[in-house]
Amino acid sequence: MFALSDLADVGFPTGIVALTLWFGVFRWNSSRNNARHLPLPPGPPRKYFVGNINQVPTSGYEWLAYDKLAKVYGDLIYFSGLGNSVLSINSYKVANDLLDKRGAIYSDRPRLPMVKELFGWAWNLIIMSYSEGFAEHRKLVQQSFQPQIVTSYRPVVVREVGVLLKNLMTKPDDFYDHLKSMAGAIIMMITYGHQVDSMEDEFIQLAEKVRETATTSPGSQLVDLLPILKYTPSWFPGQQFARHAVYVRSLSHDMRTRPYQQVQAQMAAGTARSSLTSKLIEEHVTPTDHSKEDLIKNVAGVIYSAGADTVVTALVHFFLAMMQYPEVQERARQELYSVVGHNRLPEFHDRKDLPYVSALVKELLRWKPIAPLGVVHCTADVDEYQGQYIPKGTSVIPNIAAMLHDKDVYPCPDNFDPTRFLGDQPSPDPARAAFGFGRRVCPGRYFADESMFLAIACILHTFHISHPVDTEGRPVDLKIEWSSGLVAVPSYFPCIIQPLPETRKLVIDAILD
Numbered sequence: 324m325f326a327l328s329d330l331a332d333v334g335f336p337t338g339i340v341a342l343t344l345w346f347g348v349f350r351w352n353s354s355r356n357n358a359r360h361l362p363l364p365p366g367p368p369r370k371y372f373v374g375n376i377n378q379v380p381t382s383g384y385e386w387l388a389y390d391k392l393a394k395v396y397g398d399l400i401y402f403s404g405l406g407n408s409v410l411s412i413n414s415y416k417v418a419n420d421l422l423d424k425r426g427a428i429y430s431d432r433p434r435l436p437m438v439k440e441l442f443g444w445a446w447n448l449i450i451m452s453y454s455e456g457f458a459e460h461r462k463l464v465q466q467s468f469q470p471q472i473v474t475s476y477r478p479v480v481v482r483e484v485g486v487l488l489k490n491l492m493t494k495p496d497d498f499y500d501h502l503k504s505m506a507g508a509i510i511m512m513i514t515y516g517h518q519v520d521s522m523e524d525e526f527i528q529l530a531e532k533v534r535e536t537a538t539t540s541p542g543s544q545l546v547d548l549l550p551i552l553k554y555t556p557s558w559f560p561g562q563q564f565a566r567h568a569v570y571v572r573s574l575s576h577d578m579r580t581r582p583y584q585q586v587q588a589q590m591a592a593g594t595a596r597s598s599l600t601s602k603l604i605e606e607h608v609t610p611t612d613h614s615k616e617d618l619i620k621n622v623a624g625v626i627y628s629a630g631a632d633t634v635v636t637a638l639v640h641f642f643l644a645m646m647q648y649p650e651v652q653e654r655a656r657q658e659l660y661s662v663v664g665h666n667r668l669p670e671f672h673d674r675k676d677l678p679y680v681s682a683l684v685k686e687l688l689r690w691k692p693i694a695p696l697g698v699v700h701c702t703a704d705v706d707e708y709q710g711q712y713i714p715k716g717t718s719v720i721p722n723i724a725a726m727l728h729d730k731d732v733y734p735c736p737d738n739f740d741p742t743r744f745l746g747d748q749p750s751p752d753p754a755r756a757a758f759g760f761g762r763r764v765c766p767g768r769y770f771a772d773e774s775m776f777l778a779i780a781c782i783l784h785t786f787h788i789s790h791p792v793d794t795e796g797r798p799v800d801l802k803i804e805w806s807s808g809l810v811a812v813p814s815y816f817p818c819i820i821q822p823l824p825e826t827r828k829l830v831i832d833a834i835l836d
């Protein structure tokens with residue numbers, strides 16, 4: 324991965340030309356628009372030429388590094404230099420004031436030449452800017468995941484949770500793979516009517532390859548700060564990422580087109596299952612009008628790319644929390660037994676009678692944030708906030724992890740404690756930050772919440788989860804590390820998963836079609 328200090332690797336002439344051009348343009352624009360000479364928000368000391376942009380955290384666990392800086396500079400930290408400005412937001416209040424309430428200014432995405440132009444992800448709504456068709460794409464995705472529509476996906480979730488339970492019974496050590504397979508199967512069935520039967524499925528494998536390449540957050544690469552570098556040839560010293568880009572571009576292309584083509588072929592043969600894609604094709608594509616095909620490919624592709632990883636990560640955190648907090652696990656199970664009994668699995672309609680399990684799902688979103696820095700926003704215009712000037716084109720990074728671990732809002736934030744959401748004065752719902760903000764808030768949030776609830780309720784109802792111990796009975800050290808991509812994915816850890824005698828039969832009988 325590149326850091327700004329690697330500038331020497333880029334080669335003197337390219338570096339110096341880029342610096343001069345970008346620095347000059349940036350200085351001219353900033354002074355022209357800040358007519359009242361308001362101060363910029365505080366940040367680390369700036370050096371001549373590069374400013375303080377080289378202090379943007381990029382080396383892993385960035386959310387903790389921002390949080391540390393916030394203790395020195397406050398909730399808003401500003402970095403600038405080389406023609407770029409970055410604003411880190413470290414409190415929910417500021418995120419709500421700017422990203423939610425001033426959505427018209429704060430909902431664009433930055434240019435991100437690395438991800439969009441080199442890696443070929445420009446079609447993906449997650450990083451799409453206003454000018455690239457955001458409104459049209461967003462509308463279609465949002466319509467497909469409104470609460471009323473989400474309830475129509477429930478049979479698919481029920482089926483795949485049943486498969487998950489069976490898999491956990493037969494091969495408990497592979498729980499991580501089973502979760503990936505379940506989340507992928509749900510998304511593929513809803514989006515493309517494609518039945519996933521195992522991790523070997525070609526589309527699950529494709530998503531795995533994409534996941535392997537997504538180890539850094541968009542915006543953290545040198546080429547994102549100095550877009551001119553993308554014009555240097557792939558053999559240029561320090562441009563190894565250009566070669567890697569060719570591979571990633573092919574994955575992006577396949578993810579967008581291959582499942583779509585499968586639906587097209589099945590529709591032509593009359594064998595297609597009804598799905599989001601088949602419905603959109605029926606509504607928008609005619610023999611003489613194919614103009615909406617790209618839009619449909621993009622919309623389906625973004626659901627495929629965004630929907631599975633996030634839910635898998637939340638569920639892996641669930642196993643971790645249950646290992647570490649056996650008393651929480653037992654209380655949730657007792658609630659399930661008292662409401663659902665031993666003769667059937669939990670169902671969606673049970674949720675209203677399961678306050679503790681519902682609180683557990685909320686605590687899961689808060690405890691180990693899934694997307695700790697969300698997705699970077701960008702200002703579409705200049706702005707003023709608390710007497711400070713925020714330039715147009717500023718990349719805005721919400722530190723969601725810090726907001727969900729604010730000890731004034733969530734006391735003892737590192738503890739997994741669902742009771743914080745119960746009683747007369749519950750803590751605020753973490754969904755207000757965990758799913759992002761304003762016009763870019765996660766459109767899949769209702770669906771994610773439903774899938775997580777059912778999987779968690781059914782697992783707790785049928786399995787006991789415990790921490791592995793060594794030969795002397797001491798808990799094994801788990802040595803978990805979290806990745807730095809958009810989703811902070813934990814590394815594999817061992818976990819003991821055993822069927823409960825009371826409900827074992829329910830897993831064996833779980834209906835599969």
Ligand code: HEM
Binds near residue numbers: 451698758771
């Ligand atoms: C626990 C699960 C999930 C979490 C924590 C999560 C979180 C997020 C966050 C933080 C963002 C960025 C919002 C912003 O820019 O402020 C986002 C965007 C997005 N999410 Fe999710 N997400 C989850 C599940 C899903 C699912 C299941 C889907 C699809 C079915 C989905 C689809 C999307 C899309 C399409 C965007 C981009 C929206 C845009 O840029 O306008 N997400 N999500």
